[in-house]
Amino acid sequence: MSSEQWQNVRDGYLGQIEKELSQTDPVKRAEILGNVREHLEVKYSQLTAEQRSIDGYRQIVSEMGPPQEYADLLDEAQTARRSRFGMNALLTVMFVTALIGVSGYLVSAAKKTPAEPAYTFELDERVLGTWVTVDFVSTIEDFTPQRKNWQGDLFLLSLDFRNNGEVQWEAQNRKPMLLDWTKGKVEPLDARPSFYYLRTINGQTYMFYEWVSGDVTDRGREPSYYVLVKETTAKAAPAWFESDQQAIGFWKAVDFVQTKEAFTPGQPSSENLFIKTLHFEDNGMLHWTVGDSRPIALNWTKGRIRPFDALPASYAIQTVGQTDYLFYEHKSLNGQKGGYYVFQRTNPPAPADRQPEAFVNDPDVLGKWTTCDLVETMDQFVPGKQRWQGGRFFLNSLQFDAAGTVEMSLTEDEQKVTHQWTRGKLIDHQRQLDSRYYMHNFSGTDYLFMEWNSGDVILRGHRPAYYVFKRAEE
Amino acid sequence: MYVDNWQTQLRKGMLDIVILNLLSHGACHGYEMVQRLRKIEGLVIREGNIYPILARLEQEKLVESYTQNSTDGPPRKYFRMTEAGRQTLGSMNGHWEQMIVSIETVRKGDFR
Numbered sequence: 001m002s003s004e005q006w007q008n009v010r011d012g013y014l015g016q017i018e019k020e021l022s023q024t025d026p027v028k029r030a031e032i033l034g035n036v037r038e039h040l041e042v043k044y045s046q047l048t049a050e051q052r053s054i055d056g057y058r059q060i061v062s063e064m065g066p067p068q069e070y071a072d073l074l075d076e077a078q079t080a081r082r083s084r085f086g087m088n089a090l091l092t093v094m095f096v097t098a099l100i101g102v103s104g105y106l107v108s109a110a111k112k113t114p115a116e117p118a119y120t121f122e123l124d125e126r127v128l129g130t131w132v133t134v135d136f137v138s139t140i141e142d143f144t145p146q147r148k149n150w151q152g153d154l155f156l157l158s159l160d161f162r163n164n165g166e167v168q169w170e171a172q173n174r175k176p177m178l179l180d181w182t183k184g185k186v187e188p189l190d191a192r193p194s195f196y197y198l199r200t201i202n203g204q205t206y207m208f209y210e211w212v213s214g215d216v217t218d219r220g221r222e223p224s225y226y227v228l229v230k231e232t233t234a235k236a237a238p239a240w241f242e243s244d245q246q247a248i249g250f251w252k253a254v255d256f257v258q259t260k261e262a263f264t265p266g267q268p269s270s271e272n273l274f275i276k277t278l279h280f281e282d283n284g285m286l287h288w289t290v291g292d293s294r295p296i297a298l299n300w301t302k303g304r305i306r307p308f309d310a311l312p313a314s315y316a317i318q319t320v321g322q323t324d325y326l327f328y329e330h331k332s333l334n335g336q337k338g339g340y341y342v343f344q345r346t347n348p349p350a351p352a353d354r355q356p357e358a359f360v361n362d363p364d365v366l367g368k369w370t371t372c373d374l375v376e377t378m379d380q381f382v383p384g385k386q387r388w389q390g391g392r393f394f395l396n397s398l399q400f401d402a403a404g405t406v407e408m409s410l411t412e413d414e415q416k417v418t419h420q421w422t423r424g425k426l427i428d429h430q431r432q433l434d435s436r437y438y439m440h441n442f443s444g445t446d447y448l449f450m451e452w453n454s455g456d457v458i459l460r461g462h463r464p465a466y467y468v469f470k471r472a473e474e
Numbered sequence: 475m476y477v478d479n480w481q482t483q484l485r486k487g488m489l490d491i492v493i494l495n496l497l498s499h500g501a502c503h504g505y506e507m508v509q510r511l512r513k514i515e516g517l518v519i520r521e522g523n524i525y526p527i528l529a530r531l532e533q534e535k536l537v538e539s540y541t542q543n544s545t546d547g548p549p550r551k552y553f554r555m556t557e558a559g560r561q562t563l564g565s566m567n568g569h570w571e572q573m574i575v576s577i578e579t580v581r582k583g584d585f586r
Contacts, residue, residue, distance in 0.1 A: 028530075031532070035504055035551060036525050038503075038505075039504050039521065039522070042505045064520060064521045065520025065522040065523055066520075069520065069522070069523060069526075070526045072486075073489070073523055073526040074529070
């Protein structure tokens with residue numbers, strides 16, 4: 001049975017393809033999604049235990065190719081005719097091939113597209129405004145406000161219903177899209193629209209929005225549902241949250257101990273604590289800082305941090321001497337108890353928006369570097385003796401330019417991501433945690449070590465691993 | 475960079491004929507198709523690329539799919555060429571061979 005983390009990555013990728021193919025014939029779209037899903041599950045089933053991580057799952061998705069290419073390849077005929085390479089012989093072959101596809105595609109498109117809208121917009125004033133997702137369930141009856149059903153990130157973030165028949169659809173890592181809606185359904189012209197239903201549970205109104213995936217259109221399965229509440233409601237405390245007034249406020253890390261009993265105020269046994277601060281809000285939101293990060297948002301409820309995570313952590317507040325200390329149970333990556341971070345109350349920090357950093361060049365790092373290893377700590381690295389046994393690297397290369405831009409190449413197909421950098425670090429505004437880099441020379445060869453801030457670092461407070469790079473050969 | 479772009483366009487244009495030729499040797503499922511293609515030097519494709527092509531070929535009745543039980547997992551969808559696909563492939567391969575000859579003629583400068 002596939003892990004929930006894998007399901008999130010898989011469904012996120014399929015969702016992106018689905019949207020790229022939103023203009024495609026629904027039957028064809030469903031076929032493609034079903035085939036891609038089957039392919040993904042085969043690849044997942046062949047992962048080793050070490051590869052079953054978020055990086056391994058992303059590697060699978062990278063090897064499948066960007067979602068945009070699916071629509072591009074379906075539109076191959078038009079792309080071929082616009083080719084700028086001017087090779088008549090090649091164009092002839094492509095055109096012959098394209099004729100087969102274009103004629104059938106154009107006939108299909110002509111039949112599908114009506115000259116005028118086939119519905120009249122009917123306003124539903126109850127849904128006007130912005131709704132944010134709070135859960136994802138297989139059936140409406142599965143939903144209970146007291147406990148979040150979906151363990152992980154929700155792909156769909158919000159729906160903003162407007163009185164002109166448009167709804168703005170927002171999802172993880174996707175640009176907002178404008179769709180059509182009318183009373184009771186979204187995308188009414190689709191062969192299979194997404195219906196929505198309103199239910200009042202314990203005095204609170206919830207929207208249940210059908211998630212019409214390929215399983216629904218192709219395999220005849222019943223849709224699952226995103227559960228949404230009005231945005232104003234979402235900012236209040238969620239139903240699953242139980243407050244702990246003793247925890248509310250700001251805390252700073254003062255020690256890390258193996259057992260609570262080992263803690264002695266004023267005599268820290270650990271230095272360079274990775275988790276720095278905690279800020280508990282009275283609405284289920286906790287913000288923590290790790291390393292040099294900006295505050296990172298997590299969920300909490302009384303006695304537990306990340307209560308819906310695969311590895312939730314517990315906390316307890318105890319008085320030692322005459323001072324309250326918060327003991328946060330820190331688990332290792334395999335879920336074993338690793339010790340306790342100890343926090344002491346502190347004053348709220350002065351508000352400080354992140355200012356754009358002035359770029360400081362580092363001439364020693366300019367140019368292209370290719371990955372040669374991935375290690376847990378820098379001192380594990382041995383030149384010529386690769387430690388990473390998890391197959392292909394997710395990150396293939398870095399290319400630094402003197403303008404402050406670094407291009408990351410992900411996998412052999414060179415999917416590229418661009419970040420800013422300055423001397424000593426790669427700046428990742430979205431992830432809130434910069435990746436520091438260090439240069440070391442072994443036997444006359446320069447190596448670059450870059451912190452890899454995965455989800456285990458951002459969300460679970462584990463120390464980063466390091467990608468190791470060598471200069472790319474000319 | 476120019477050559478990289480050209481190679482990308484070339485590969486995209488060839489996917490139809492590549493997949494049809496692969497299926498001419500027997501039915502297979504999508505994952506197996508990708509594994510076979512990856513063994514061919516120089517034929518670099520992204521794994522998901524085959525599915526929109528297969529969808530188009532299937533819509534044109536050049537390829538058909540069927541589900542077959544698998545001994546090592548859930549049932550899998552297999553693809554095989556139809557008779558119309560065989561005939562079309564024959565025509566495409568003929569055009570391809572002619573194109574190869576044409577390009578060689580141009581390369582050699584034999585414009586007589």
